[in-house]
Amino acid sequence: MLAETVCSAVSAAGLGIAAITAYRKRFLAAARLAAYSLVPVGLVMTGAVQWVADTAFSxxxxxxxxxxxxxxxxxxxxxxxxRRTVGTRKERRAARAASRRQAVEPGASAPAPAPAVGRAPARRSAPATAPPEASKGKPRGGAEPSEDFSDIEAILKKHGI
Incomplete structure (x- = not known):
């Protein structure tokens, strides 16, 4: 009962402010205020206010x-x-497939150890059709390796590893 009274008072005050706004020849703002002012009365009439009041104190x-x-x-x-487990499963499958490919290739080196913690950053694969000058120093037979380790090898050689 108190909620209905408060909503009615708010609506009456809003309609009064809308009337003053319309008197000042600001009809668009007055119509908007009247619309907002009628919402509480509409909620009371539909019973939504009673439902909210019952719910709030239950x-x-x-x-x-x-x-x-x-x-x-x-x-x-x-x-x-x-999501976390599905991602690691995919990474494990990819690592197993890569180790199988390296085991099948003749003269392949041992597979690199997997990172200890977290996910490895995404790496870009080499383009399928590289220009002839870009493939210098790479083996010509078979498919091109998907990763270029020349910069890593240079760093390791620099440190004597």
Whole structure:
């Protein structure tokens, strides 16, 4: 009952301000104020205010909101964990496929150890059709390697490793 009275008073005050605004020849602003002022009365007439008042002071409703919040957090947590595990599975599959390819190739070196922590940064693969001057120093037989380790080799040689 108190909520309905407050909403009616707010609407009456808003309509009064809209009338003053219209008197000052600002009709567009007055129409907008009148529209906003009629919303609380409309909510009272539909029963939405009574429903909100009953919900706001109901311990059962607040317990229900708490249960919904826990369910939402569980959905978010499981989704985050699923994304993390799916990503590592894909990385493991790619590493196994790369080690198989290196084992099949003649004269292939031992596979590089996997990073200890976190995901490896994404690397760009070499273009499929490289210009002839770009392929100097690379083996010509078979497919081109997907990664160029020449800069890494230079750093290792510089440090005597």
């Amino acid at each position: 311990p059962t409703a607040w317990a229900g909101f708490g249960v919904l919040a826990v369910a939402w957090l569980l959905f978010l947590t499981t989704r985050a964990v699923e």
